[in-house]
Amino acid sequence: MxxxxxxxxxxxxxxxxxxxxxxxxxxxxxxxxxxxxxxxxxxxxxxxxxxxxxxxxxxxxxxxxxxxxxxxxxxxxxxxxxxxxxxxxxxxIGYVIQAGGLLPHRTIRQNVATVPRLLGWDASAQQRRVDELLDLVGLDPATYGDRYPAQLSGGQQQRVGVARALAADPxxxxxxxxxxxxxxxxxxxxxxxxxxxxxxxxxxxxxxxxxxxxxxxxxxxxxxxxxxxxxxxxxxxxxxxxxxxxxxxxxxxxxxxxxxxxxVTPLHVEDLAKPLVLAPGDGAAYAATALDVDRGDVAVVVSDGRVLGWVARGRLREAARSRDARVRDVVQPFTATVSVRDGLRGAFSALLAQDAPLLPVLDGDRYVGALTPDVVHDALRRDVDA
Structure with missing residues (x-):
């Protein structure tokens, strides 16, 4: 042990x-x-x-x-x-088992009220508690309260089971x-x-x-x-x-x-990648040169703290042949963003699901950095070494 x-x-x-x-x-x-x-x-x-x-x-x-x-x-x-x-x-003590363990001959409302009824609660108190708990588990009391378990899906029955276990506030x-x-x-x-x-x-x-x-x-x-x-x-x-x-x-x-x-590994702002940030009105030639100096392949396009998309070095160089070309002309939108409060699992899944080589991370609506495969690896290694 x-x-x-x-x-x-x-x-x-x-x-x-x-x-x-x-x-x-x-x-x-x-x-x-x-x-x-x-x-x-x-x-x-x-x-x-x-x-x-x-x-x-x-x-x-x-x-x-x-x-x-x-x-x-x-x-x-x-x-x-x-x-x-x-x-x-x-x-x-509340008790929840597989399939909810509901009484099939009693309505959803009666099932949830089982313990309060045994404890002698009056009818109005039982009804208030049932309505409160059905709302809590995402089931409208007016819609589901008078149905029977067989009329609910498996997932709905499980939610009723949780509500019943919580009924007497154990x-x-x-x-x-x-x-x-x-x-x-x-x-x-x-x-x-x-x-x-x-x-x-x-x-x-x-x-x-x-x-x-x-x-x-x-x-x-x-x-x-x-x-x-x-x-x-x-x-x-x-x-x-x-x-x-x-x-x-x-x-x-x-x-x-x-x-x-x-x-179970959180995102930390200090761990995020900080690729070059461009404004949509920047000239394409200037942006391509800035990426060369930054030694990056991708830049994030941000306006007033809000992320608009990303642009690759190759597209900037191609656009730079036109003197009037701007970053906004070649920017590609991200298909997803994540919050800095999200865990790595959902963020990494979102990164893998899009074509961009990085994923913007937001604090509210404000861009704070980017998730890349290297960031994921470093975060997991930090977790091991901590």
Whole structure:
């Protein structure tokens, strides 16, 4: 088991804590979970990742006592769960599973209101909460509230499942491969939407997934397990991918973990390329000479801080044969731009999708530099050396 001492800090911000937890399903069976100790901080999303049969779902279900540990203890919000009434415990923990786990004979509104109704909320409070949560997950209450689960798509059912889990405003949310049953396009949208919701609500979340890319995209920290529920590494996504702690982690993250790191490596203005900047009214002959002096092949055309496009040395030289030619006459528009607040993954994808050899990076509407393949490489190397 590989951890950092600070990651096992059991301070007051730890909402979920596993202390030397063991789970066996028979006396002679190998443990499903082996001497597990780690904690989840308040407002943190921790993804549990590993191969099939490594105990991820078992670990998750020990939090709400759907599975009881054989040894050790699970602590939620400072209370040993074995000493808490199981019904009271579960009412304070949201739970989301594949396909949403919705009741097929109840409307969407009734499904979302399940826990508030059990808690005795009055009808008006239930309705307000349902409407609020359906709006939060992007479903119009007037359109979807009176439908039944079978009338919704898989992605819509998953959103209802998230809304139902949040209905009583639980401090802890357990999610067991919630997006695993939908197609990749819908999964991508659900991940984006859930990350936005989590940013706003800051729930304490344990999230089981078999998809490392999903974990890298949405998690604050990742707990990676091998067979027997052995915790191999517990770290933030960048550390997991740039500094794997064991040979198992190296093998599981794969030879393409460098590409995965694009999703968690930020853009920094100081790392961006600074190609020659030209104004649209500059003469073509002057611009061609300036590019020669700059020893560049491409210039970015900017007016009042706004990027207009790019121009190559060859086109400038050709245009310079005409005394009156201007940069604006040969400028080529970019097909995409990215924000300095975006990660490298989306930016690199946009760079590859266009013909230009660089991609302009904006701070708001203002041009601040360019992304090139060399910038991507240097940013990834800096991440490793840091």
């Amino acid at each position: 590989i951890t950092d001492s600070e990651e096992l800090d059991t301070g007051i911000d730890d909402v979920i804590r596993f202390e030397n937890v063991v789970k066996r399903y028979g006396r002679r069976d190998a443990p499903a979970v082996t001497d597990l100790t780690f904690s989840v901080r308040r407002g943190e999303l921790v993804a549990l990742v590993g191969p099939s049969g490594c105990g991820k779902s078992t670990i998750l279900r020990m939090v709400n006592r759907l599975v009881e540990p054989t040894g050790g203890r699970v602590v939620v919000d400072g209370r040993d769960t074995s000493h808490v009434d199981v019904v009271d415990l579960r009412r304070g 401090p802890v949310l357990l999610m067991d491969e919630p997006f695993g049953a939908v197609d990749p396009v819908v999964r991508d949208r659900l991940q984006t939407q859930f990350r936005r919701i989590q940013t706003d609500l800051r729930k304490t979340v344990l999230f089981v997934t078999h998809d490392l890319d999903e974990a890298v995209r949405i998690a604050d920290r990742i707990a990676l397990f091998s067979a027997g529920g052995v915790l191999e590494q517990f770290a933030d996504p960048r550390t997991l991918l740039s500094a794997p702690a064991t040979e198992f982690v190296v093998e599981f993250t794969g030879s393409d973990r460098g590409l995965r790191r694009l999703a």
